[in-house]
Amino acid sequence: MPANMISKLLEKAVLPMDVAPTTHLNKTGGVPRTSVLRNPNMEKLQKGYLFPEISIKHEAHLKKYPDAKVISLGIGDTTEPIPSVITSAMAEYALALSTPEGYQGYGPEQGQVTLRKVIAEKVYPGMGIKGSEVFISDGAQCDIARLQMLFGPNVTIAVQDPTFPGYVDNGVIVGQTGGADEAGKYAGIAYMRCAPENDFFPDLSRVPRTDVIFFCSPNNPTGHVASPAQLRDLVDFARRNGSIIVFDSAYAWYVSEGEGKPRSIYEVPGAREVAIEISSFSKFAGFTGVRLGWAVVPDELRYADGSPVARDFDRIVCTCFNGASSVAQAGGLACLATEEGRSAVRAVVDVYKENARLLVDTFASLGKEVYGGADSPYVWVRFPGRRSWDVFAEILDKTHVITVPGSGFGPGGEGFVRVSAFNSRERVLEAAARFRKFLA
Amino acid sequence: MPANMISKLLEKAVLPMDVAPTTHLNKTGGVPRTSVLRNPNMEKLQKGYLFPEISIKHEAHLKKYPDAKVISLGIGDTTEPIPSVITSAMAEYALALSTPEGYQGYGPEQGQVTLRKVIAEKVYPGMGIKGSEVFISDGAQCDIARLQMLFGPNVTIAVQDPTFPGYVDNGVIVGQTGGADEAGKYAGIAYMRCAPENDFFPDLSRVPRTDVIFFCSPNNPTGHVASPAQLRDLVDFARRNGSIIVFDSAYAWYVSEGEGKPRSIYEVPGAREVAIEISSFSKFAGFTGVRLGWAVVPDELRYADGSPVARDFDRIVCTCFNGASSVAQAGGLACLATEEGRSAVRAVVDVYKENARLLVDTFASLGKEVYGGADSPYVWVRFPGRRSWDVFAEILDKTHVITVPGSGFGPGGEGFVRVSAFNSRERVLEAAARFRKFLA
Structure with missing residues (x-):
C-alpha cells in the first residue's frame, strides 16, 4: 500500500452529514418525505452526545x-503502538489469506474455537469458564447492543450512576424506557448512585429489583474497582431477586495484581447462575480500532421458563452478527496464547x-x-x-x-x-x- | 505466528453448547433460574435454522x-484466496500499528473518510452518492440488524419470497411481527412471491403498502437480477406509498457488464428519496471472514416528520457499533482504490x-x-x-x-x-x- 494511502487511512476526520435542517421542511416544498414514522424510541434519545x-x-x-x-x-x-508480536500475527494471517492453504471464508459466528478456549483458560483461570461459553465479538459496545436486543423491550434495568452511557442508550433504543427528565434520567431505569460517600457501591437495600443490572468494574468513569465484598453483595442481590448481572470488565487488566481485587464477576461463587460478563481487547491490547471483544454467557444462566440464556444469545450472534474479523481474531490469539x-x-x-x-x-x-x-x-x-x-x-x-x-x-x-x-x-x-x- | 497456531485458527469447528435440555428443569431441582422472562420476540423465532x-x-x-x-x-x-494486492495492504496496515506513526486507535464509527469516498466514487459512479452517505460496516447481515433496530417494532415490512432469511429474522427479533404459521410465514409481514411465472418480480398491484420493502438483486437464492423496468416499478411503488426500500446489492459485482442490468438501486431516478442500499465485500473480495460492508443512506431520505433517516442511522452506528476493523478497512481500500x-x-x-x-x-x-x-x-x-x-x-x-x-x-x-x-x-x-x- 502506498505511504500516502496509509496516511489517508489515519485521518481522524469525520465527514459531516449534509442534511438540511428539518425545521425548513414542509409537505408542499423542500425535500419530499416518506410516510414512515420515526421510531419513537429513537426520538427518546437525548440529543447531546x-x-x-x-x-x-x-x-x-x-x-x-x-x-x-x-x-x-x-x-x-489508546495511543501506544501495539506490540509487534501481535501485529505480526495479524499480518501473517492476512498474507496467508492469499494462499489456498491459508484462505478462510466464514468462521464460526461465535468465534474461532482456539481463541474461545484461550480466553476461557487465560482470562478466567480456575473460574470454571469453558470455551463454549465465550462468544467472540467486535467489542464490548457492540455486545451491549446485542445483549439489549436479546433482552428486548419488556425487561427492567439498573445502572450505576455515573457509568458508561451505552447501557442506557441501547436500552432506550430497544424500548425499555420512557422519556428522559431534565436531569437526563430515563423513566423506568433504576439509577444506582456510586459516589465517594458510599465507596462507589450502591446501598442495595434501597435499589429496586430489576431484571438486568449493568455493572462496570473497574468503573468507567470513576476508576473504582469493586471489592470482593461488594461483588459478593451484588451477586447475592441478583440471586435473591432473580436478576441477571451484565458485568463489564473491559478495564480488568488495569486491576493491580496481588491485592485480591476481583477482575471478573466469576471470582464470586454463585455468579455463574446470574451473570454475563463482557470484555474487550480495546483497552489492554490497544485494539480500539482493530475491534475485538467477547461475552461470557454461562450454561447455568436461565430465564424464568428454564430456557438457557446462552441459546438465545447464540441465535442473536448468528442472526444479527456474523463473527469478528478473522484478522483481528488472529491478533487476539497472539495477545493471549503465549507468555510473550x-x-x-x-x-x-x-x-x-x-x-x-x-x-x-x-x-x-x-x-x-x-x-x-x-x-x-x-x-x-x-x-x-x-x-x-x-x-x-x-x-x-x-x-x-x-x-x-x-x-x-x-x-x-x-x-x-x-x-x-x-x-x-x-x-x-x-x-x-x-x-x-x-x-x- | 507458529504454523500450528494458524492451522488452529483455520478450524471450522463450532463448539457445542453444553446446556441441559430445559424440559428436565423444574423449580425444586436441577439448575436454578432467574426470574427474568424470556424475550417474547425470541420465542417467536422458528427453531430450525x-x-x-x-x-x-x-x-x-x-x-x-x-x-x-x-x-x-x-x-x-467463498473459497478462492484473496488477491495479494489486498492482503498485503492489510498486512502493511497491521504492521504499522506497531509504530508511533502508524498506530491508530478508534477510527470514525462511520468508517475511514477515504474508504467512504472511494466507495461513493467507484461503486456508484455518476449516481450522485457522496462519501458522507456511505457508512462502513462489518457486513450486510450486521447492517440488516442495525437497520431493523433503527426502524423499530412499529413498522411493517415486505420481503421477497424466497429471500435471504436475515431480513425477516431481524424483524421478528425487534418485534415487527406476530408468530409464524405452519408454512413459516410470520403474521404482519408481506411476502412478495418471486417465481419464474412472474419473472421473479412481484405483481405490485397486489402487494399491500408497507413501511419498509427489503429487496435483494441479484437475488439470494434465485440468482435473478432485476431488470431496469422492474427496479423503476419498485421505486415508483415506494414513492407512491411513501415506503423505504432496503436494497441489498451484496452480489452486484456478479452482474454482467454491458447488458444494462442495474447493479444499484441508485441507477433509478428518484431512488435517493426512498432507498437505502446495503452491500458487502464478502462475495466479491472474499471477505466473508475478514468482515467488511457498507450501507448508503442518502441525505434526502426522510421520515414522515421530515427528519433525516441518516441522522438516526448515524446515531445507531455510534451507539450500537463502533466501526469496522481498521485492518479490514485497509483491505477494502486496496480492493477499490486502484485499478490493480x-x-x-x-x-x-x-x-x-x-x-x-x-x-x-x-x-x-x-x-x-x-x-x-x-x-x-x-x-x-x-x-x-x-x-x-x-x-x-x-x-x-x-x-x-x-x-x-x-x-x-x-x-x-x-x-x-x-x-x-x-x-x-x-x-x-x-x-x-x-x-x-x-x-x-
Missing part, C-alpha cells in the same frame, strides 16, 4: 487560541497505569479530592459545588487540556471531571505540569 | 457413507461466474428448469411437484453433493434447490459430472 459536544468545544477553543497546544485526556482512546504476548500487553497497560498514577499525584498535590487511577486508566476528580461543564471549560481555558465532564456519565457524575491516562507519557507529564501551574 | 439443519444431515450422511467425498455447494462461502485492486477482485468473481455457468449448463443439459447463475453465484433449479428437502436428500444420497433446499428461503422456494458456485473449479466440475451421471 457527550463526545461530539466536547469536539465542538475543542474546535471553538482552537479558534480562540489558534496556537494552543491542546492535549486530549478526554475520550478513552501476555507480557507485551501487560507492558503497555503499565505505561497507562503509570500515567494514571502521575495524574492522581498531581491532583492530590493540588489538594483535590481524587479517585480511581490505581486500578484503572481513569482519574476521577471532584470539584465540590461546581458544575462539571464549568470545570471542563475552566481547565480547557487555563491549561489547554481536554477532559470529560462527569455529568456526561449520568447525573451522579455532576461536580466531577474524568481525566484519561490514555496518552503518551510526554503529553501526560506536560498536562500535569500545566495543572500544577494553573489549577493551584 | 437452515444451515445447522443442513450440517446435521451432512454429518448423518458421513456416518452412512464414511468414504464419501462430499462436495459442498451449500452455504455461500479492482481487476484482481473482478478476476476472482469471474472464477465463480464460470463455475455458475458450468452448473447452469449441467442442469439445462439434464432437462431441468434452471435459473440464475448468469449474474449471480447462485443457481436455482426447479423440481416440479417435489419437496425441496426431498430433492436435497436425493441429491446428497446419489451424488454426495450438498445443496440448499429452496424452502429454507421462504415458502415460495418450495420445489427448488439452490446450488452455490462458491467452490474450486475442480470440485464444481466433479459435482457437475456426478449430476450428469446420477440425476439424468
